[in-house]
Structures are given as structure tokens and as C-alpha cells.
Amino acid sequence: MKLGVITWPGTCDDVDARLAVAKVAEPVALWHGDSDLHGVDGIVVPGGFSYGDYLRAGAIARFSPVMESVIAFARAGGPVLGICNGFQILCEAGLLPGALLPNAKLRFVCRQVDLEVQTTATPFTSTCEVGQRLSIPAKHTTGCFFGDVPSEQVVLRYAPGHNFNGSQDDIAGVVNEQGNVMGLMPHPEHAVDVLTGGSADGLKLFEGMARVPVA
């Protein structure tokens, strides 16, 4: 099982994502300018500030050569996980519904938050239970989710009192209609080891992703 992690200029959490992936699969570094996916079985679009978040978070990165391949891979049913800036990029690319707006208080916030699993009918949450709480850090300025999403596509919601960014209906993570593309604002790759993550709850999403049968 090989999971690719894409790096753009300005991506910051790519190394973290590769460290997390390494706990469940073989990590493969993918480059924004290279449309070759190197035969990976799944793709992580990591967090950071691709192209400095200039113009609009994710708006420039979605035009990179690698994204044409990612879109084709996703349309073919391959698992794609977008984290934070990766979520923003997948929304900009039209792979996920909705959009991310500036936080309600317009400030960057870095905070450990509790999330509640809404559905286990996605590869990513297949190792969780409905209603299970995951403790995962979130850190962003532009994470207020907005959009019309059928409730079956809402995978994670902020637990009561944890929705600091003002997201609609406490939505923290969504999937596409097919359920193979997921985006979330909190950072599961920063919660894979209790030593540095405060919890290892984020590992569940990567374990779920790695369990998807290779097509």
C-alpha cells in the first residue's frame, strides 16, 4: 500500500503527513509540478500555505499539473484525503462541496478540538464508530465551512463548544457523493502519537484509508 503526499511551494505539513502515513503504509512524496502519481494507492493533500494562500487559500494550487492527475484518480474512485489547506484545494478543484471562509473571529487559532464521527460509511472512518469522539488539533485562519451538503456527506462535526471557526452546522469534515474523497480542517496527521500529538486519534483516518482494497 503506497500513499502519496503532495508538496507545493508553501506546503508546511507535508513532512508531518508522510510521518503519519508511514505508520500505516509506504509514504511517497509527490511534487506539484509532476503529474505522475508514481502508482500510489491513495493521496493525501496536506496542509500549509500553498502559494502563500495568495489570491485565496487553495485557489492557485488547484491549477498545478499534479491536480489533473488527482482529479482523474478521484473520479476513478481512488481515496483522496485533504487536510486543512488540502481541504481548501479540493474544494477549489470541485472535488468536494462547499467552501472555507475566514474564521468567525478572523484570527488564526491553534487548538486541540474534539470531533464527533457522523458516519462510518467512508473508507476514512471505517475503523471508527458513529458518535465516537476524536481529539485532534486544528490550526487555521480560513476554516469556517459553508455550503449545501447532504447530511450523509458530513463525516465529522465539532463537538459542542469546539466549533471555534463558526462552521455551518459544526461541520468539520465532508466527503464527496461517492465517499472516496474527504476533506477536513483539523489535522489528523498531528494526532498519530501521544508524545507529540496529545492523542493518537488521528491515526484512525489513515488506518481507514490504508484498508481500502487496491483496485
Added chain:
Amino acid sequence: MSPSPDTTASVPGIENAVALGLTRGEYAMVVQEMGGREPNEVELAMFSLLWSEHCAYKHSKKLLRTLPTEGPAVVMGPGENAGAVDVGDGWAVAFKVESHNHPSAVEPFQGAATGVGGILRDIFALGARPIAILDSLRFGEPDSERSRYLLDRAVAGIGHYGNSIGVPTIGGEVVFEAPYETNCLVNAMAIGLARTEDMVRSAAAGVGNVLVLFGASTGRDGIGGASVLASAELDAEDETKRPSVQVGDPFEESKLVECSLELLQSGLLVALQDLGAAGLTSAASEMAAKGEVGLDLDVAKVPLREADMAPFEIMVSESQERMLCVCEPDKVAGVLALCEKWEVNGTAIGTVTEGKRFRILRGDEVVGDMPVSGLVDDAPLYDLAPEKPSAPLYPAPAAVLGFEADVREALIALLSSPNLASRRPLFEQYDSIVQSRTVRRPEEADAAVLYLYDMGEGAPSIAASIDGNGRRVAADPYWGTVGNALECAANLACVGAQPLGTTNNLNFGNPEKPHIAWQLTEAVRGLGDACRALEAPIVGGNVSLYNEGADGPIYPTPVVGMVGLLPDATRAGGLGFTRDGDAIALVGWDGGEAGEGSLAASELSKLRGEALPDGLPEIDVAQVVGVLDAVRAAVRAGELSSAHDIAEGGVLVAVAESCLAGGRGAALDLGDAEDVWTSLFGERSGGFVVSGPREVLERLGTSVPVSILGTVGGDRLDIAISSLSESWPLAELQDANGALAPLFP
């Protein structure tokens, strides 16, 4: 090509030199350096910047030479872009603190942001990957609108830069005192990690080698910014200085980090240097001076933002996010290819020459020709004329707590005071976890802890802390500074770390005034003595002088940053109580020979509006070092449940903080006290509040002073002392401690 600048062209002359900050005597020395010829516009601009206080350390260099800089762990000492210490297995940690005070006072967001950008460049210029940022901030009291504005924008600027570039901001401090009202302090410290063999120095070498400038293009922003702003007092005209504040672009810098590190890993570079204060002038001259070579630099090849820039403007521009490297001629193509990969502008702009002359060319024309040693090494050094002031320099702070207030009110007032309230509303604006090394986040422990997983199986961790109580230094420059260094080391001890090295930023007023010279001299003496006792040599640092506004000088503020090593991250200490039933002990003070706290220059005395005392109680430094050793050993052995050093606010505030961090109450019986206020709120180096099994604490008492104060548990803090008993629900303490939240709506 003409061999030398056109000497018939008009020279700016001595009056312009004075306007640029040189004294008449210094101008005469410059003419002498030029072989009797008066400098032209380019040459005068370059001399005036390199001979400024900021670049030449004219008033501090002699003092700095007295500091201890050597030790077994030192890999690079002062003089390089940053210092570095050995962390084992062929790895080194580089670190340095630097100030961006005056730019931040003029434009806080960009001033603070570019302060972070600048110190990060110092780190990766060595070939080290930046892994952490800490900051040390000083503002006027938050009841002033201007202070709130400076605080809000400086914090936003630090966050903007550090968050966007993917380097965690893991710790720091912020202090509010009236003397910083017009002259805030923004000091930023960065830490980097490198394989020792991959680190690179900044000395240019190899005649015929090529000078490549890469990164952002050069504009008029920041012309004379840091070097001019940092070398004079602030005044009412500061608004007009806004154009000399640089503008930062963390995205450009994040590409620059990756590009620089990949260039070094590919073995393409001979030397690397960042462009900071005085831009190309300083970077190129320093590389030439260290390599004892000359340079030809063609300003016509420098990519410009504005086409009509004069040669002197190109040479002194402080445009951010630029690096200068030296490579062999056959490696230029490889260097430029990597620049292209990272979407960074790279241009060959000069060559290394024989003869130790720095020549500035514009195409075929020589527009400046100076001796390298004259520019860099021959700036005059001045002796200070220190004199202890005969009258107090600082007015008493405004009283906010009456002497009639009882202990109950005093603890609430302290916990909610701007200097002691929780920093959560600030540090939540910083990414403290990116790069996956952060073992102790802000407010979890006295020092931040980073796990160096890069070093493989069994990797050690480092701890970092930054401290600088200016009020205590104002009361007593020597003992106050000793206290700052001991405080830093105490923070490290609480997580189980042994100091490896120290960096410092000396923030003082105008050193030409005898009383400021006295503060500076005494502070440096204290810093040297403390670091010698701690075996924590000073591997780098920065000096920021002329921090004065219309109301007078700032509190003298030597900010001390320390990095230490701990072998086992899983045993890193924390400050919060973790287990009901644990015993709580005061370690290090015994009220007798080992001393106890004092209210002199304490937070309580500040709230009461008391004037600063003339002098602080002496500290038995050797005794404190022994206590640090014992606490560190107990934490490393995994015997303690919590460890927290007693700092501002004394024992009771320390206990309250351990309660809040752990979400557990405590019941204390402090027995009979000679003076209740001193026992509860007195401050002094070398005291700790720890918790753990009673027998462990009693065993600790066989080597250092330990008194059992009480027990962890419940949801209240209860104390009994002399005939007094008080009780606070934790929720009330929590509310009080959240007092800064309204500053960040």
C-alpha cells in the same frame, strides 16, 4: 573599465555624513580608510551603515568580549550567523535571539513579522532547518490604547510569518510595563537542527568564485531600516519612518528555506549568508572580511522592483527574503537550476577577488571601491562611562491594589494582572505543533520541549526557554540579570533539561548616557557570571540600544534564551498537578541560609504601586545551581508528578498555576510565617513547587531544602498560614487568569 571611481564627481561631504549618523571624528576616520579621499555617495552610504551601532556594536563590543563563549558543547560561537551546540550523534542545534524593536514600534505587524523572518534566515544560513520560534515581547500597560494596538498587531505579525512558513512558535513571554509605552520590544528567537558536517560558514573563499544573489528582488523598502531605526532614539516623527520598515513575505521565505537547504545538501555552495540589516552591503562585506578576500559586485545585475534605483540604494536596501551565496564557477548552472525548481529568483552578481577590496560596479563603471577591513573591522569601539544614577530613573508604577487588600483579593489580582494572566489568547494564534516535534506545548510546562525524531531511534529532545524580567534589572542590573539567567535554567530543569548554551538580546537605552552605561555594564557582568556558573556559554546574541522615547529609557531588559538537552522525551516534566493525593513541596528555599522570597521589585509590589528598590537581595548562585541539579535529576528519573519554578507572584501563584494547568485543587498548610505576604508572594531565584509521592519528596530533601506544603486534590485551593486561612474555587482562579482574553476579541 575605469580602475577606480571617478574622483572628480561631487562627494556628499561631512554634513551629509553627520546626517547619516556618523560623527565628525568617524568621518575623518573613513577618509583615512579611503586613503585620504572623501567617500562618494555609494561609499558613504555603506560606511555609515556598517559603522552604525546596529552593525558595528560600537558601544557594546568591548563588554561582550567579557562573556563566556566556550564549552564542550559549543559547535559555533559568536561571530557566525547564529550559535550552535552539539546534541550528539553528529547533530547540532543552532539558535539565536534578535530584536526588531524600533521597526515594531513604527509598524508592529510588519516589524514583528520581519523580525521573525530575519532570525529564521540567520538559522538556515548555517544550513540548519528552522524547527522552532520563541518570542519575548514588552509593551506599555494594556490600559493604553496604543499598547493594545501594538500588542495585537505584533502578535498577528509573528503568527502570520511563523505559521505561514511552517515553523512552530513554541514559547515566549510578554510583559507589560509603563516604561515600554513608546518603545515596545519585539525579540524573536529561532532554533534550527542540522547535521554538524552539513553546516556552512559565511566566509567567502576562492578567488574567481561567483557570488549569487537569490530570493526576492530588491526594492526601495527598508532603505536604512533596521540599521538606522535601531541606532537612534524614537521620537514624534516616527510616522514618517514607516517607509523604512521592511515588508515581509513568508511564502517567499518558505521557498528560500527549502532552496537554501537543498543547495547545501547538493554540495553546491562554498558559503552562504542572509541579507539582514544593511542588506547587500553588510552581507557581502562580512563574507569578504571573514574570508579575507575581495569582491567585485555589479549592481546592474541585481534584479530590481523599481528600475531607477541608484547604486547606493541597491547596496543598502533591506528588502526581505534574500540570500547571498558563493559557489565555484562550474556550479553556477546547478545553483540557478535549483533556484528555478523552488521558483526563487537567482542571479550571479559578482566574483571573489584578490586584494581585499570591495568594489561596487555598475556594468563597466566602478562606483565604489573600499578596503574590506575598513568597512567591517575598523569601526571605532567606544568605552562606556558608566555611573550609577544618584536618583531613581523610573517613576513608581500606578497602584492597582491597595495595601488594605487581603490575601484572597491579592491572589485574584495577581492571577488576573496583565503580567501573570494566561497567555492562551496570544499563543493560540501561533502554530505550536507543525513539524511534529512538540512534546510540551505552551502552558503545559515551564519550558517548551521538542523531540528530535530526525536523529533516529533513541533520539534526545531539546528544551527551550526565554526570559527577561526588566523591572528586577531596573532595581538591580547585576542581580536582576543573574536572576534572568537562573530563571531560564530553572525552566529547563523543570522539564529535565540541562543547559547547553545561551543566547541573549541586550535591550537598553542610550549607552552614551552614564546611567544607561552603568545598567549595561552591570547586566553584562551578571550575565557572564551566571552563565559561567550554569556552564551555559553564550553562543550568540544581539544588542539593541537607544531604546528610549520621550518619557525616558525602557527598563533595562537583557533577554536570555537557553537551549538544553533531555535524554528521554517521555519523562519531560510538566507544570500541572496530575494525581490526587500527591504531596506538594517547596524546593530550594528554607527561609534560613538558602533564603526565601522577597517582595522587592515583585509583582505584588508593582500592583501596590511601590517604587523600585535600590538593589535586590544577593543570590547564592552556587546553591541555586545545586537545587537546579537536584530538580532536573528528579524529573529525569520520572519521580515527580509536576515541577514548576517559582517566578513572578511567588509560591502561591506558582501553586495556583499548577492547579489550573492540572485541573486539580490543593490544600496547603504553610505553618507560622514571619511575614505572610513575603511567604506567599515573595520572589527569588532557585525556588520550585513540585508534586509527587511524599517519600520521593522527602528523599529529595536529603540533598536540597524541601518543605512539604500540602496535598493535591479537590476543586479548590485552600491555604492555612499563621492564623489565616483562605479558600478559592478553581473556577474563580480560572476566571481571574483569563483576564487577557478581552484584549483579543
